[in-house]
Every structure is written in C-alpha cells, then in structure tokens.
Amino acid sequence: MDLNVLQKAMVACIFCFLIFACKKAGSAEEKIQPPVVADRFNINSNLVTPNPSPEAGKLYQFLRENYGKKILSGVMTLDSFDETNWLKANTGKEPAIVGLDFMHCNRGYTWYNDKAPIKDAKDYWLKNGIPVMVWHWRDPSRATEEFYSNKTSFDISKINDPQSVEYKAMLSDIDYVAGLLKELQKDNVPVIWRPLHEAAGTWFWWGAKGAAPCKKLYQLMFDRMVNYHKLNNLIWVWTREPNDDAWYPGDEYVDIVGRDIYKQGDHTSQVPEFSTLTNLYNNKKMITISECGSMPDVDNLTKDAAAWSWFMPWYGDFVRSGTHNSLELWKKMFASNYVITLDEMPSLKNQ
Incomplete structure (x- = not known):
C-alpha cells in the first residue's frame, strides 16, 4: 500500500x-447535574390549617417544590406598589412577592382606606404575584397609636383574663383583621400571614411581657381566625428571633419560619443563620428571610447552598436609595435563573 x-x-x-x-x-x-439542594430537606407536605383553600394549597406546594432549587424575590411596600413600580421602571422586572401591612387599619384614620392592603393583595394576585401580610399592630386600647413597647404601656399579659378590657380589645382587633382577610378568601386569594413578628426582640408590645403571653396570643389568633372565622386561605409564618425557643407557638400553628435580618451592606448568604434554623426545626419547616435590610447576593446564595425560600427588603431607602441595595445588585438578582421574578410566576389560581 x-x-x-x-x-x-x-x-x-x-x-x-x-x-x-x-x-x-x-x-x-x-x-x-449538581445534587438538588432540596434533597437535604423533608418539608411538611400539608398546611397547619385544616382543609386549606385550593389556592393556599397550590401556593404552599409551589413554595415547597422550589425550596432549595430557587429563591423567590420579594419587596415590602407601604403605599400601594411604590417599590414594585420603582423596580419595574429601573430593572424591567417586578418581584414575585409583595409585602403589605395592616398597620393603619381599624384606627379610624380619615386619610386612610382600610381596604387598601386588601385591594393591593388582590391586584398582585391577579398578576400571579404572592401577597405577604404583616401587622404592625397599634395599641389595642387606643390609648396611643403606637406599637413599640417603649411608647405604649398596653399589657399583653391580660391575655390570661378573658374578662379584661385588654383581652376584649385584642380580640376585637383580631376579629376586624379576620374580616379583611375573609374578603380575600371570598375572592380566592391566598395570603402568607406573618403576625406578631420579631416578638422575642421585645421592642413591640406583643413581646414586652415575655414568651408566655405572646405565645398564648398567637395561639388565640390562630384559633379565632381558623376555627371561629373559618379562614382557610392563610399560610402561617412565625418570625423567629435568636434564642426564642420558649416563644415558639408550636409546629401545629406554624407553616414557615421567617427571620428578619438587618445588617447594612452585608450581602452574604447568611448561611450560618439558615443552617441553625433548618436544624432547629428538623428540616420540616421552610425557612425564609421574611425581612431584610441588605439582601444576600445570589452568587453567595448558590455558592453556600443557603436555600432561603424568599427574601424581602423593607420599603423606602432599603429598596431605592442604593445605600442598602444597589440598583446593580437588583438587576443582577432579577436576571439570575436562581431568582424567581413576577414574570416567571405561574398562575396558582384554581382554574
């Protein structure tokens, strides 16, 4: 050849x-493929509310299915979407979750419409967004308009005396807010409900007298809303503070555990905090950054496998000033495949 x-x-x-x-x-x-982070967890498959609404069930399963695989973006707002609109204008995207507050409700303010947070929750749900409701609960006695414990002497320990004026005032406020939440239930809108937040910090009146009365108030609220008012559209969140084991209402009252983290300029994953909470609740409760100042950088989240369910910077300067979170970081977060934004949300309506 x-x-x-x-x-x-x-x-x-x-x-x-x-x-x-x-x-x-x-x-x-x-x-x-990298190992699925979610395999580390054994998240409860059912909500603590008996016979939850179809929408609440679908929302919870959506959170559960994405836990450890993606993180949902969120932002707190006070005045009807100021923050979501700003983010849309500056990044082209909106967060998947919006935080709303009952702070001004049931106070008789002539300048405020008590139905504003309800309308906002409905509007965001119609866009496939998720409403989270918090309650900066002002003095139930109406002696002041305050919720900080150093500005009101309202005595939560009266929760132990059903005949007391204070007990009746708390129950009346709970009933009023339950009525607002009932409007969302009628319109098939589920709510991630986060009452009595940061209790063990003791800076709010509901934490001023220690763990026992606060725990009892949370349990009373759950019983009143779920069993008396028949609310079945709520996903219940307990917002933990460090070393607050004695304050925890109990697994049967809590679907998700939140942590409010304010560390200016700290964009780390907060993985030590995440790991502590994950282990504390035996891998059965989803853990979330229910409030924050500076949000964790997505690169740090994925590098450390810190599988927070969602993150939610507070409103105002925490979102828009660039002091706590730069516009560049917002753009980076919203562009990441690991971060779910509003445009990527499926419809969770029971259609």
Whole structure:
C-alpha cells in the first residue's frame, strides 16, 4: 500500500476518534447535574390549617417544590406598589412577592382606606404575584397609636383574663383583621400571614411581657381566625428571633419560619443563620428571610447552598436609595435563573 495513503488513513482514523471522544465527553458533562439542594430537606407536605383553600394549597406546594432549587424575590411596600413600580421602571422586572401591612387599619384614620392592603393583595394576585401580610399592630386600647413597647404601656399579659378590657380589645382587633382577610378568601386569594413578628426582640408590645403571653396570643389568633372565622386561605409564618425557643407557638400553628435580618451592606448568604434554623426545626419547616435590610447576593446564595425560600427588603431607602441595595445588585438578582421574578410566576389560581 502506498505509504502516503496509509498515513492519510491513519490520520483520518485518529481525527474521527478524537471527534467521537470529544462528543462523548461533552455528553457526559451535560448529563452531570449538581445534587438538588432540596434533597437535604423533608418539608411538611400539608398546611397547619385544616382543609386549606385550593389556592393556599397550590401556593404552599409551589413554595415547597422550589425550596432549595430557587429563591423567590420579594419587596415590602407601604403605599400601594411604590417599590414594585420603582423596580419595574429601573430593572424591567417586578418581584414575585409583595409585602403589605395592616398597620393603619381599624384606627379610624380619615386619610386612610382600610381596604387598601386588601385591594393591593388582590391586584398582585391577579398578576400571579404572592401577597405577604404583616401587622404592625397599634395599641389595642387606643390609648396611643403606637406599637413599640417603649411608647405604649398596653399589657399583653391580660391575655390570661378573658374578662379584661385588654383581652376584649385584642380580640376585637383580631376579629376586624379576620374580616379583611375573609374578603380575600371570598375572592380566592391566598395570603402568607406573618403576625406578631420579631416578638422575642421585645421592642413591640406583643413581646414586652415575655414568651408566655405572646405565645398564648398567637395561639388565640390562630384559633379565632381558623376555627371561629373559618379562614382557610392563610399560610402561617412565625418570625423567629435568636434564642426564642420558649416563644415558639408550636409546629401545629406554624407553616414557615421567617427571620428578619438587618445588617447594612452585608450581602452574604447568611448561611450560618439558615443552617441553625433548618436544624432547629428538623428540616420540616421552610425557612425564609421574611425581612431584610441588605439582601444576600445570589452568587453567595448558590455558592453556600443557603436555600432561603424568599427574601424581602423593607420599603423606602432599603429598596431605592442604593445605600442598602444597589440598583446593580437588583438587576443582577432579577436576571439570575436562581431568582424567581413576577414574570416567571405561574398562575396558582384554581382554574
């Protein structure tokens, strides 16, 4: 055989072998997937509310299915979407979750419409967004308009005396807010409900007298809303503070555990906090950053496998000033495949 022909044939064979080997290696690389972070958890499959609404059930399962795989973006707002509108104008996207507050409700303020948070919750749900409701509960006695414990002397320990004026005032306020939440239930809107937040910090009146009365108030609220008012559209969140084991209402009252974290300029994943809470609740409760100042950078979240369910910077300067979270970071977060934004939300309506 001609030597040149033989050499050419050998070169051709080697070339084909290399191409095949490269393709095979490439295929192998494509098949290699990182372990699913969610496999570390054994999240409760059912809500604590008996017979939850279909929408609440679908929302909870959506959170559960994405837990450890993606994080939902959120933002707190006080005046009807100021923050979500700002984010839309400056990043082109809106967060999946909006935080709303009953702070001004049931106070008789002539300048405020008590139905504002209800309307906002409905509007965001119609866009496939998720409403989270918090309650900066002002002095139930109406002696002041305050909720900070150093500005009101309202005595939560009267929760132990059903005949007391204070007990009746608390119950009346709970009934009023339950009526607002009932309007959302009638319109098939689920709510992530986060009452009595940061209790163990003791800076709010509901934490001023220690763990026992606060725990009893939370349990009373749950019983009143779920069993008396028959609210079944709520997903219940307990907002933990450090070393507050004695304050915890109990697994049967809590669906998700939140942590409010304010560390200016700290965009780390907060993975030590996440790991502590995950272990504390035996991998059965989803853990979330229910409020924050500076949000964790998505690169740190994925690097550390800190599987928070969602993050939610507070409103105003925490969102828009650039002091706590830069516009560049907002754009980076919203552009990440790991972060779910409003445009990526499926419809969770019971259709």
